[in-house]
Amino acid sequence: MQAVFFEVPGGPDVLQIVEQPCPRPGASEVLIRVLAAGVNRPDVQQRRGLYPAPSDASPIMGLDVAGIVETVGDCVDMLRVGDAVCALVNGGGYAEYCVVPAVQCMPIPRGFSFVQAASLPEVFFTAWNNLIWLARLETEETLLIHGGTSGVGMAGIQIARRLRNATVYATAGSEEKRAVCTAIGAHAAVDYRGAWDDEIRAVSAGEGVDVILDGQAGPDTQRQLDLLRNDGRLVFIASHQGPTAVVDIRAVVRRRLTITGSTLRPRPASYKGRIARELVEQVWPLLEDGRIVTRIHEVVPFRHVQAAHRILDENRQIGKVVLAVDPALAETIPLPNKR
DSSP states (O other): OEEEEOSSOOSGGGOEEEEOOOOOOOTTEEEEEEEEEEEOHHHHHHHTTSSOOOTTSOSSOOSEEEEEEEEEOTTOOSOOTTOEEEEEOSSOOSBSEEEEEGGGEEEOOTTOOHHHHHTSHHHHHHHIIIIIIISOOOTTOEEEEESTTSHHHHHHHHHHHHHHOOEEEEEESSHHHHHHHHHTTOSEEEETTSOHHHHHHHHTTTOOEEEEEESOOGGGHHHHHHHEEEEEEEEESOOTTOSOOOOOHHHHHHTTOEEEEOOSTTSOHHHHHHHHHHIIIIIHHHHHTTSSOOOEEEEEEGGGHHHHHHHHHTTOOSSEEEEESSTTTTTSOOOOOOO
């Protein structure tokens, strides 16, 4: 099979398409013929040498795919050969074939193409894990999402609005991006390069927020803690502005604040399988009737994977960049799986 590979970390130019052995599924896994694969920020970090794959995962990049089940393991009874699925994978998505635990596969939402389906798993798994499970976002609480037009940001805004009736604020770096945030449900969006904390205080009538979802960390951490209401929760999904911060621990204790973070990739398949089931039960119906939407920034042919990574390096994307691994079929809409 063909797969994307790099020998040394670096910029997009290090990415090459090479011949690799086709993987074989284990007893609880399936082999997917990949038609489309999502491009995500962790892929960029892996390419830069900042996010190595776990020892038990494929070294090939790619965390979400959509395609056709090619082979099922001996212990798999929930999927059949020929099923159209999308899946959160543990690596290996930038390839013509990919192995994934069966419990991490989900049916493609009705009416969605393979490209659209490939844009869903990583961002919705991440948003659900961090907002619903870790942050414990409750009905009608107030949420701030930094990077509102990232894939995770857009998923989080819509989950919070549609399933928790939350008041949602977002940050984004351009007028166009801020307009997208409000179009999909954010009550207000502000420029993260300015006094965003003061602007959020202003739009929240000085009350601040209950939950913050952030991928920057670094020197802005205390500003975020100061913006939280009592019993507030700050959840980190990355630390792009620095791995350390000076914070007022006494205030954390006195105001009962929670600071947490997560990496989903090393979690066991059973953990991810639980998220998959909740997404199919609670989010997929909203995708199918249009109350939650996915936004594809650009579909890039597999052979132009370097160009796809440049889009993320330059922070040009609004929504998801997707690789068309099989350009002839990637944008087709599959028939529902038969049972």
